[in-house]
Amino acid sequence: MTELTRHEEELHVETEPVQVGAVRARKRTEVEHVSEVVSRGAEDADVERVEAQAGDSGEIETLPDGSVSIPLFEEQIVVSKRLVVRERVIIRKRSTTEEHRSRPTSGGSGSSSTEPGTSRSRSSRRDLHLERRRERGEES
Numbered sequence: 416m417t418e419l420t421r422h423e424e425e426l427h428v429e430t431e432p433v434q435v436g437a438v439r440a441r442k443r444t445e446v447e448h449v450s451e452v453v454s455r456g457a458e459d460a461d462v463e464r465v466e467a468q469a470g471d472s473g474e475i476e477t478l479p480d481g482s483v484s485i486p487l488f489e490e491q492i493v494v495s496k497r498l499v500v501r502e503r504v505i506i507r508k509r510s511t512t513e514e515h516r517s518r519p520t521s522g523g524s525g526s527s528s529t530e531p532g533t534s535r536s537r538s539s540r541r542d543l544h545l546e547r548r549r550e551r552g553e554e555s
Contacts, residue, residue: 467486476484 473486478484
């Protein structure tokens with residue numbers, strides 16, 4: 416039997432910083448004093464508030480003089496009421512006939528009073544009204 420020995424080698428690769436030279440940098444500022452008059456522009460805005468006119472478009476508009484008109488809006492609460500049919504009430508006419516018994520009353524005028532549940536009275540409404548007033552003791 417033959418014996419074999421195996422060997423393994425490993426390689427490690429690295430870098431090391433090494434100084435090779437140097438560089439120097441300097442900032443140098445030269446100042447020169449100058450006195451001159453220079454014009455400088457600035458813009459300002461004039462704001463004018465005006466009431467909206469009837470029929471205002473609500474759009475941003477450029478006016479003839481070059482100024483710009485911008486609309487400002489507000490929300491308004493609008494409450495309205497309307498008439499709607501909720502329900503109906505139906506009234507029907509109903510005719511009834513009651514029978515009354517006639518009985519003579521004092522006074523001798525020939526009128527008679529009636530009692531419910533008896534024969535039909537032939538007195539007119541006015542006569543019946545007067546008769547009832549007399550029974551209550553009211554004179555006409």
